[in-house]
Amino acid sequence: MKIGKLILIFLCFWQAAGAQEAGDIVVVLPGSTVHLRAASEGASRYQWFRDGDVLDGATGAIYAAVQEGKYTVISFNAEGCESGISNEIEIRFSGTSSAPAGEGIQYFCHFFDPVLADIEVQGINITWYDAEEGGNVLPDTQPLEEGGTYYASQAPGGPGTESQERLAVTVFLDQCPDLSVSKEVDNPEAPADTPVVFSVRINNETSPEVKDITIRDRLPSGFAYISHNADKGSYNATSGIWEIPLLSGNESAQLLVHATVLPTGDHTNVAVLDASDPSDTDILNNRAEVTVIPSCLRVYNLFSPNGDGMNDTFRIDCIENYPKNKLEVYNRYGHIVFRQKGYDNTWKGASNVKNTISRNGMLPVGTYYYVLDPGDGSKPVSGWLYIMR
Structure with missing residues (x-):
């Protein structure tokens, strides 16, 4: 990781001088990152260029360059005054690119029809093959097959810099997210005007993490809300919505709702999984209910x-x-x-x-x-x- 420094001077000051003219050349291995840093006293923002073209979004004092080219930068002070263009730093790639990085075994769910583009790798200009050496180029839309192994190369510097080594990734398609909902009440025959406690539990039955979980569990008319406690996420007693940001693999969460049994009304309490990311793949265990039959004793x-x-x-x-x-x-x-x-x-x-x-x-x-x-x-x-x- 190399730092290249470019110096700028504001041209709108009467005593301003021109930017440096001497250029530097940085030679790195393909796939490397060169951090370029601008030094301009009084600057409030910057604009970076590669080969004279504006780099969108590159407005900070430091720019992480991952492509070959000639880099320059200008700066602006708080009044909008523009500096002269900086000295030029040229980045060149030399040597053999390394293989992209990534997990050698990855899991997916066949319900979501995963393709090569869904495999997570870290690299630039990824190309997929069906063999460790030679073989055929595969499109990113190639469907993944259970137990299949795919090979990825990268070309950080574009054509001619493709890595000779390839990352082998074997995929399995049996990791489908499954959340199960269960519900209990401490006294199913509680007399009217007495308290009960409902317990709602959600379990992540598989190893992949699941995010943005929403469970609907609103008290019916036969109960009066007292209080609640959730060990994960947040529960809104008015809407009956329990939101959990994340459940890791095989993790569970519990919600306790305290309520008073009313003499009349609906006494069946239902909890339903409404949403998750990724979506749940087994709808048979996404709903649970309990009924309190108020004792007339x-x-x-x-x-x-x-x-x-x-x-x-x-x-x-x-x-x-x-x-x-x-x-x-x-x-x-x-x-x-x-x-x-x-x-x-x-x-x-x-x-x-x-x-x-x-x-x-x-x-x-x-x-x-x-x-x-x-x-x-x-x-x-x-x-x-x-x-x-």
Whole structure:
């Protein structure tokens, strides 16, 4: 990597002198880069030329030259005053070009119909062949074949500078991006007005990285949003859009959404993969949903077993939907005073446990505590109840 220095002097100053006239010649191997640096006091921008032609976009103080030719530069100060043209530096290539650089094994997906131009190599004026030596020139539009090996040369200095050595690249077409979406809820039978947590996970099932991932996961009408936490990317609770800039090969990301179950509305929560780069190739695992069926269990905390026919039993709404339930009642000292499997709303406040303080088997007025196991695998429900007479 060589630095060539070109000196300029602004011509619009009355004391200005002309630019240097002596030129330099830089000889490098084909494929080399020569960094040219302009030195001009008070310059705010530059313009570089090769063989007298303007180089588009070359307006910095340093220019990385990769082609043969005669390079010059002019500069401009803040007032737009133009300098004289710099001394000339000529770049010449000599010797044998090296082969282009790149990975010898590269992976693609056959769904995207990859061609030779999709192979990543670093070089100038790349030519593809079907053999390590000699062989036939292949067009950039040549479709890639599974397990095929292709050979690339470069000609940094144009015709006559093509590298004798070629880079061999073997390709495989089985690396198709596949993102899978899964979804869970911590309590699928949560009672209304209680919180639940939805967990959404996206997995990159293959080794290629995937960028610009968009997942749509908006809470339906049967839930009220509380909060969320995403370990990657950002989630917009209003739009329900979860955006992830990048997932590396075999990497995953998780989104947790906390919400309250409402008594009515849609209780099916859906997560869908909307977009990715490259596009997902297996649509069968791009959607996941869970449904919360709000439990109608409702415990009435007060009852009066006095025989008047009104509120005489300890009542639990919908208990008939849980035939395997188990009810236990404790007094304030923590001693069990009543237990029943398959409770059916018939308890009138009598103890069915020995050594319980009672009058004719009936528990005294006061506060007790219950534990109700629905018997369906869901979490037990507990709370207080009051017996009055």
